Amino acid sequence: MFGIYLKRELGRRKKAALVIALGLALGIALVITVNSVSAGMTQAQDKVLQSLYGLGTDMTVTKARTAPSGNSSGQPRFEFDAKSDDDTEQSSDRVMTQGGQALKSSLVAEVAAQKGVSAAVGALTLNVTKVNGSFTQGKAQSSTSGSSGQGGPGGQGGGSTAAPQVQGGGASFDVNSYSVAGVDVTDQDLGPLAGSKITSGVTFTSAQTNAKVAVVSKSYAKENKYTVGETLKISGTKYKIIGIATPDSSESTTDVYLPLKQAQTLADAKNQVTTIYVKATDSQQIDTVKATIQKNISGTTVTTSADLAETVSGSLSTASNLATSVGKWLSIAVLAAAFLVAALLTSSAVSRRVREFGTLKALGWPSRRVTRQVVGESIVNGLLGGALGIALGLAAAYAVTAVSPKLTAELGNTGGGMGGGPGGGGPGQQSASNTMEIALSAPVSGTTIALAVGLAVAGGLIAGAMGGWRASRMRPADALRSVS
Template identity: 70%
Template sequence: MFFTYLRRELRRRRKAALVVASGLALGIALVIVVNSVSSGMSKAQEKVLESLYGLGTDMTVTKAAEAQSETAGERPRFQFDAQDDDSGEEQSSDRVMVQGFQTLASSTVTKVGKQDGVADAVGGLSLQVMKVSGEFTRGQFQQDGQSGQGGQGGGPGGGQSSPEGQVEGGGANFDVNSYSVYGTDVTEPALGPLTSSEITDGRTFKTTETNAEVAVADSAYAKEKELETGDTVTVKGTKYKIIGIATATSGDAAANLYLPLKQAQTLADAKDKVTTIYVQATDSQQIDSVKSGIQKNISGTTVTTSADLADTVSGSLSTASSLAAGVGKWLSIVVLVAAFLVAGLLTSSAVSRRVREFGTLKALGWKSGRVTRQVVGESMVQGLIGGALGIALGLAGAYAVTAVSPTLQAQLGSGSGSGGGMGGGGGMGGPGRQTAAKTLDVALTAPVSLTTLALAVGLAVAGGLVAGAFGGWRASRLRPADALRRVE
């Protein structure tokens, strides 16, 4: 009886039911789109942060460079041997410098790894290489004036010869090239800056190549220098075989060249030293407490989390994220509340027009509770219909955003890192890369999660309950005598 009466009433009043369902559908669709876009913003921001940090990294530990160090103001010096037979022969000299931060002892990596809440910790060494290469060319001495017979000092029939002359030609032609090198711990391939790049040619390091003379080149740098897998690059007199080409999955690469950590330490004369410690927490919910513990137990260090880096992201990505989180969510809430109120008022108004109907049913023996359940049941069906329409509209809106994929810009300004590198294309891995502002283009998507769909269903049910509460309260107050006084 309940379902039969329900079906007939909805079919008889299908226009009113469609209006209520459409209002709820618009509110639910807006909630789905806003939540999906917000989720897309979060994923875009995570992608930007991974380009700085490396996949799986929750925080980094560094030590800010001293304002006045022993080498402050020291300029790079390059020495060349000038021999008589060096004319036309190419000479080169490299200067390898630690970049961005003060170095930390490798033992600090072990100490960080033993902190509560730390799942893994690995060190890395950021370097900048300045390479000067070129050749000297000997000049030719040209004598001026005329020489007398008999040579110098006078002689029979001769005059004085002029010793004056000048050197013509010769000189030096040298090129200065600056690039970045990153020493990575090959025994921990799942953590560190190289994880933000994908090996597109060749292979990555083997865990046994801790001190091997091998290198992985960034694809942009390899293209610029026309390097391929199997070629060699020379750094400070040591030849390294390129075993792979890595392409950054988002933004710029952490470095132009990646070397095993021990090799990088040898080049920089920084044995057992690192500049950045990459940390992975056991629980993402405890990152703040892990950060506090590291700062307390390891003095003088700066711990930077993904949340800290997120505060440095500006540009259209940050603006759109703020709009989605602020204006978008509040707008969806206002529209949803308005839809609930309109549905409730329409249902209450419909009950008022059915006074004779409900009064007659009560006169036939229907109790107030049964009448109320009938009204609530009708409202629930309208809410579910509105939910289905809302989900369909929301999915269509989210798909449209993903299909268009508007490009947002994320500008990474100066953060907690200090120091900075010179030139060199790739910059630094870890927080040190914040020192040079740059802009990344990120395509926006709007993924719809099961949680969002479950929220939509819950809102549909809630909308039906709100509308049913208005109508049920109005129907429960009707008396059988009202049916005799009301003529329709």
């Protein structure tokens, strides 16, 4: 009886039911769109962060670099001799630690022993500045000037010789700067190489702790036309390229990867690291682990992915802020308005059904049965609105993913933070930012769909509660009064 009457009443009031359903649908569609875009923003931000510190890293431990002491400026210094031969090519590499003050390698084990730490590995980030070119010596040339006259004895003319002048010569040098990361080859799941995969050749083996081998990034290999098996020379030492690494998400900030001991030898930094990569046992306790490390290991800076995310700027950050603040508040406002409109329309429809409900009560229907009837109709309207809202929301999310608008993300320096790559803030250097381009998508999760269904039911219940309350207050006499 309930189902038959429900179907008949909804069929009689198709336009009113459709208006209520469309109002709820628009609110639900906006909620789905905002949630899916926000999820896409989070994914894009995760891609930016993972490209810098690698998948699985929860935080890094570094130490802020102190100001140079004495007359040392900390700037690279190159000295060349101008040889007698012309076009003599000269080359020099300057290797400097990058990203922060060096830490003792023993701190890696100390960090790993802290409560809540699952694993910790050390890495050494270097910046290599290569100057390559030649001098060309100039040639001294003298010129003689003379004049005729009678001033000399016997009318002889006089002349003078000018000082010799150097003409030609000079110097032509190319300056190339690239980043090098020393990797703990015994544990490559954390550290600079964790955010890349080997697409050509092989990666390091655990036995190559001090081998003269290298893995280069895809972009650096393409720029310098390196292939697997060739030799790379750094500061007079030759390294065999065994693999080409491609970042999982975006451009990497590291050009060359070496075994940690080899990087320490290059930089004259024996038993030193610049960054300790840390993985927590529980991702929900990262802040607690951070506080523990800072308390027990003084003088260090612990940077989490959340700290690094705060430095992200550019259009990605702007869009994320809009989706988080404006978008969510707008969706809440629209949804509240849709609920209110549905409730008012339902209540208004009940007012027009005075004769109907009064007659039903006169026939013996109790108030709870009348209320159940109105609530049932409202829930059906809500579910219909939910179905339409889900369809509209999925269409909007698909459109965003299909268009894939490009967003830029600029990650500022955090004092030797997670990446430790170029722009790490060496002495006397300006703090640079890494700019990346990310394609935005709008994934729709099952949680979002469940939320939409819940909102649809909630909207129907709210509208039904108001209409049912009003219907329950009607008396059979009201039906008789409405008869003309």
